[in-house]
Amino acid sequence: xxxxxxxxxxxxxxxxxxxxxxxxxxxxxxxxxxxxxxxxxxxxxxxxxxxxxxxxxxxxxxxxxxxxxxxxxxxxxxxxxxxxxxxxxxxxxxxxxxxxxxxxxxxxxxxxxxxxxxxxxxxxxxxxxxxxxxxxxxxxxxxxxxxxxxxxxxxxxxxxxxxxxxxxxxxxxxxxxxxxxxxxxxxxxxxxxxxxxxxxxxxxxxxxxxxxxxxxxx
Amino acid sequence: xxxxxxxxxxxxxxxxxxxxxxxxxxxxxxxxxxxxxxxxxxxxxxxxxxxxxxxxxxxxxxxxxxxxxxxxxxxxxxxxxxxxxxxxxxxxxxxxxxxxxxxxxxxxxxxxxxxxxxxxxxxxxxxxxxxxxxxxxxxxxxxxxxxxxxxxxxxxxxxxxxxxxxxxxxxxxxxxxxxxxxxxxxxxxxxxxxxxxxxxxxxxxxxxxxxxxxxxxxxxxx
Amino acid sequence: xxxxxxxxxxxxxxxxxxxxxxxxxxxxxxxxxxxxxxxxxxxxxxxxxxxxxxxxxxxxxxxxxxxxxxxxxxxxxxxxxxxxxxxxxxxxxxxxxxxxxxxxxxxxxxxxxxxxxxxxxxxxxxxxxxxxxxxxxxxxxxxxxxxxxxxxxxxxxxxxxxxxxxxxxxxxxxxxxxxxxxxxxxxxxxxxxxxxxxxxxxxxxxxxxxxxxxxxxxxxxxxxxxxxxxxxxxxxxxxxxxxxxxxx
Numbered sequence: 001x002x003x004x005x006x007x008x009x010x011x012x013x014x015x016x017x018x019x020x021x022x023x024x025x026x027x028x029x030x031x032x033x034x035x036x037x038x039x040x041x042x043x044x045x046x047x048x049x050x051x052x053x054x055x056x057x058x059x060x061x062x063x064x065x066x067x068x069x070x071x072x073x074x075x076x077x078x079x080x081x082x083x084x085x086x087x088x089x090x091x092x093x094x095x096x097x098x099x100x101x102x103x104x105x106x107x108x109x110x111x112x113x114x115x116x117x118x119x120x121x122x123x124x125x126x127x128x129x130x131x132x133x134x135x136x137x138x139x140x141x142x143x144x145x146x147x148x149x150x151x152x153x154x155x156x157x158x159x160x161x162x163x164x165x166x167x168x169x170x171x172x173x174x175x176x177x178x179x180x181x182x183x184x185x186x187x188x189x190x191x192x193x194x195x196x197x198x199x200x201x202x203x204x205x206x207x208x209x210x211x212x213x214x215x216x217x218x
Numbered sequence: 219x220x221x222x223x224x225x226x227x228x229x230x231x232x233x234x235x236x237x238x239x240x241x242x243x244x245x246x247x248x249x250x251x252x253x254x255x256x257x258x259x260x261x262x263x264x265x266x267x268x269x270x271x272x273x274x275x276x277x278x279x280x281x282x283x284x285x286x287x288x289x290x291x292x293x294x295x296x297x298x299x300x301x302x303x304x305x306x307x308x309x310x311x312x313x314x315x316x317x318x319x320x321x322x323x324x325x326x327x328x329x330x331x332x333x334x335x336x337x338x339x340x341x342x343x344x345x346x347x348x349x350x351x352x353x354x355x356x357x358x359x360x361x362x363x364x365x366x367x368x369x370x371x372x373x374x375x376x377x378x379x380x381x382x383x384x385x386x387x388x389x390x391x392x393x394x395x396x397x398x399x400x401x402x403x404x405x406x407x408x409x410x411x412x413x414x415x416x417x418x419x420x421x422x423x424x425x426x427x428x429x430x431x432x433x434x435x436x437x438x439x440x
Numbered sequence: 441x442x443x444x445x446x447x448x449x450x451x452x453x454x455x456x457x458x459x460x461x462x463x464x465x466x467x468x469x470x471x472x473x474x475x476x477x478x479x480x481x482x483x484x485x486x487x488x489x490x491x492x493x494x495x496x497x498x499x500x501x502x503x504x505x506x507x508x509x510x511x512x513x514x515x516x517x518x519x520x521x522x523x524x525x526x527x528x529x530x531x532x533x534x535x536x537x538x539x540x541x542x543x544x545x546x547x548x549x550x551x552x553x554x555x556x557x558x559x560x561x562x563x564x565x566x567x568x569x570x571x572x573x574x575x576x577x578x579x580x581x582x583x584x585x586x587x588x589x590x591x592x593x594x595x596x597x598x599x600x601x602x603x604x605x606x607x608x609x610x611x612x613x614x615x616x617x618x619x620x621x622x623x624x625x626x627x628x629x630x631x632x633x634x635x636x637x638x639x640x641x642x643x644x645x646x647x648x649x650x651x652x653x654x655x656x657x658x659x660x661x662x663x664x665x666x667x668x669x670x671x672x673x674x675x676x677x678x679x680x681x682x683x684x685x686x687x688x
Binding site for chain 1: 566568571572588589591592593595596639642643645646647648649650651652653655657658659661
């Protein structure tokens, strides 16, 4: 068996308000794993994904990613370059003026050359059926298009792990089907948070449930 | 009056001088001084602060579209005092961006007057920010915050109106009466702005106190 | 509804490189602001009006802009004709000397000519393209990104504000001149600001996830063509003509 990508051990986290969201959560994600994560409103699903890329820091427990312990902010830069996190609200994720610039943002941050970035942008947009969108103004896109572009912005970075927060939320059947197809073909390991049981059944092989601050099988 | 009212929703902008009124030396001086202010503001703005400053600028832009009924017509919010409190020197670049958008959309207070109009709003913003901030950072009773924010709001509009009137008056003797009228016109605006900014400050103090006087901005600036 | 709509022109203006439109628009506006001679200003206003017509700028929004500027300028006119009392009597007098008439004419012509120039040349540029054009004109990178970022989120926040307003109206709120209205509108403004900060924090988090460490990138979008050079030359000739008419 190959080394796991993420190992979370006995993670605890509480918000500034004192509300304890995670209380002894443990989770292992190996290469090729396709995990569906469910749980009630406010169970901490989004928080867990954000902890994995260091947007929140746990107050106890151990977080290993790509074979190293990750504790402080600088530790997470490398994690983020290899992990694609899809946010719930596309307007949080797409900040650039044009689609092309937004998709190019991550690859540039990886330090790729201009040519390699341009190729990555073109390939990713082609793969997602968004050819010719480079010059489109981001805030004039429809919600479905924005979601697909969000996915493009993280896939362009060639991530090894995908963390997807409600990827089908607010999508019509057409866009949802396209998104599902793209994900099915992608080799990265993934955790998908969703309320859509049918979608999870089709696109994941292992189901986890977050309740009372812990992760359980089911 | 009907024509005026129909234009109001798109913004009958106060605190801005229209194209065609000011003389070239005043325009040039305004542009030069504004460039210096924007430069200082940008120098103090770290790259990672840009997203926050920009989204807040967008927020101020949208909030300034709110029309406040005064009994004798409605006025829109100017909010430069609050920008000074929340953004400090970054108010300069934020205001120049907001005014550029406004010039594109509404075409009042256009592009040749961009410099002078930036000064009219941003100089009071920075001044008010520096004077009122210590008050809000130390006082902290709800009443102090209300009074302090009201002072910041009203004071910034008053200062801006004085600067604007001075710019118009520099056009020569013929423009003195117009400058005086401009000043008088802003008295109701100033009062409304003071009241509403006071309410904004009191509300933010209750729900998000850290926004009103950002911790890093509260430190004394050398 | 989107706040930031450019004046849509389906003519050669829309096809001209935004950088050329921006520079020629700024240059002409500044030139018009500096001109003094009424004949030169009339010629400038006429030339810019012609450009608006030839460039097929939609008349309704253009008319609103012109109306708005003229309302401001006309409100100023009585005060330009008001003279402080010199000699006996304390009240100022309304007078109309040749000099005053000249000032009034100058202010009106200038204001209109500049608005027409900016409408045709700059307001036809989409805000995003304007940001890119500014970066080509050596405007500091930070300012360009601040501008583009603001453009990106104005509509998002405008929609949030509209939702807040609808929610107020749905519960029977009607603004009237009263302290209660001022308080509630103040709270609405405060909420818009608080939400913009929350939004900014989420955006920054999302940027960090893609490896943001304080650097921004722009891609090139413009390709100048021969027709752009012709257009720039035409605008330069208009400017030269105006300077010639206005020579002392």
